[in-house]
Amino acid sequence: MPVITGKQPLPAQFWAVWTATLINRAGGFVIIFLAIYLTSERGFSETTAGLVIGLYGLGGAIGVTAGGHLTDRWGRRPTALLALGSASVLMIALGLVRGEVAIMVAAGLLGLAAEAARPALGAMITDIVPDADRMRAFNVYFWAINLGFAVAAVLAGFASSAGYFWLFAADAVTTAFAAVLIAVRTRETRPAHLEAKHEGGSLAAVARDRVFLGFIACNLMIALVLLQHMSMLPLAMVEEPLPPSTFGVVIALNGILIVVGQLGLTRLLVRRRPAYILPVSVVVIGLGFGLTAFAHTPVWYGATVLVWTLGEMLNAPANSALLAGLSPVAMRGRYQGGYSLSWQLASFLAPTLGGAVRDHAGNTTLWLGCLGLGLAAGAWNLLAAPARERRVRDLAAEERETSLATI
Incomplete structure (x- = not known):
């Protein structure tokens, strides 16, 4: 395992989840090549292919909500096993079915x-890792996710040369292997007093948490900016005109920088307060995308990617650590689900709103608008930081009292 700076080694169960995630992401071929598979192999129009991918996103929005509820009510481990096991089977189904309706249903x-x-996995990490170590734990977890994605992007090309079905088969095998690893190397992490009493609030309680809703709103704002790299950035580069291969090289800098540099941030982040890292990170992200308004050459585009990637590297572990602290122990799954839902919503809104702004106001307005969103999210995060830290302290004290009372 990577050497992680910190006073205490991270728990063995964390490394089991880390390894399972790395394996699962390294075999995540289907989503990377789904649009190409649908148009070239199945003969779908671009509109229909987009609808299929949209249905995957809609299913994901339902999945994170249901998964969060099951995580709290049923348990972290069984929810993760059910989700990963079902996904493995459905990967094969999606590769075998024919016809538009069948493929749409399978994708959803x-x-x-x-x-x-x-x-489930987010709540499990929160349960496993003590509060003081969560920043570095989520930092290395974010690194594993990106390393896995980079490996998948490379291996998917080789797998597709043998036939598209092998993409689905390989993805299914790695997903199943991740499930087996969770089954063999982890135990249920939900606190014992919750298992015994089946405690937990309702989804309405999440909706009434104004501190958490503000946190989610800020995340949605910056997610709308970050996800422009998947939709509007390639269009802007092609219009220069630059060949599509140039976009591939430029965007690869994002993954390379994260894989090479993320672990190096551990020493810098370990003693910093997540609530105050967030404002800095979102401003850097907004600045990186804002500078795209002035980019016209591959080198300049590459420089903008380096800037917003640095912001992303600061943002991801701080966001996850703060999310963990803001989540009541009895509702960690639902709070994790609410956070994931903001990303699912952004994955739909980012290309929709980005395309509308670009069509009606132009590229410059789009990228400067991203800068504006980053600055607004930074100000909001900064103003909200004291309230968020108070909530984290109050929930930690409540959890300690509850744990002592059950001894």
């Missing part, structure tokens, strides 16, 4: 199953 169900594992 796959999105539901695959994304339902997120709240």
Whole structure:
């Protein structure tokens, strides 16, 4: 395992979840090549292919909500096993079915199953890792996710050369292997007093948490900016005109920088307060995308990617650590699900709103608008930081009192 700076080694169960996630992401071929598979192999129009991918996203939105509820009510481990096991089977189903309706249904169900594992794994890490170590734990977890994605992007090309079905088969095998690893190397992490009493609030309680809703709103704002790299950035580069291969090289800098540099941030982040890292990170992200308004060459585009990637590297572990602290122990799954839902919503809104702004106001307005969103999210995060830290302290004290009372 990577050497992680910190006073105490991270728990063995964390490394089991880390390894399962790395394996699962390294075999995540289907989503990377789904649009190409649908148009070239199945003969779908771009509109129909987009609808299928949208249904995957819709299924994912339902999945993170249902997965969060099951995580709290049923348990972290069984929810993760059900989600990963179902996703493995549905990968094969999606590769075998024919016809538009059948593929749409399979894609929606796959999105539901695959994304339902997120709240369970997030809650499991929060249960396993002490509060003082969560920043570095989520830092290295974010690194594993990106390393896995980078490996998948490379291996998917080789797998597709043998036939598209092997993409689905390989993805199914790695997903199943991740499930087996969770089954063999982890135990249920939900606190014992919750298992005994089946405690937990309702989804309405999440909706009434104004501190948490503000946190989610800020995350949605910056997610709308970050996800422009998947939709509007390639269009802007092609219009220069630059060849599509140039976009591939430029965007690869994002993954390379994260894989090479993320672990190096551990020493810097370990003693910093997540609530105050967030404002800095979102401003850097907004600045990186804002500078795209002035980019016209591959080198300049590459420089903008480096800037917003640095912001992303600061943002991801701080966001996850703060999310963990803001989540009441009895509702960690649902809070994780609410956070994941903001990303699912952004995955739909980012290309929709980005395309509308670009069509009606132009590229410059789009990128400067991203800068504006980053600055607004930074100000909001900064103003909200004291209230968030108070909530984290109050919930930690409440959890300690509850744990002592059950001894």
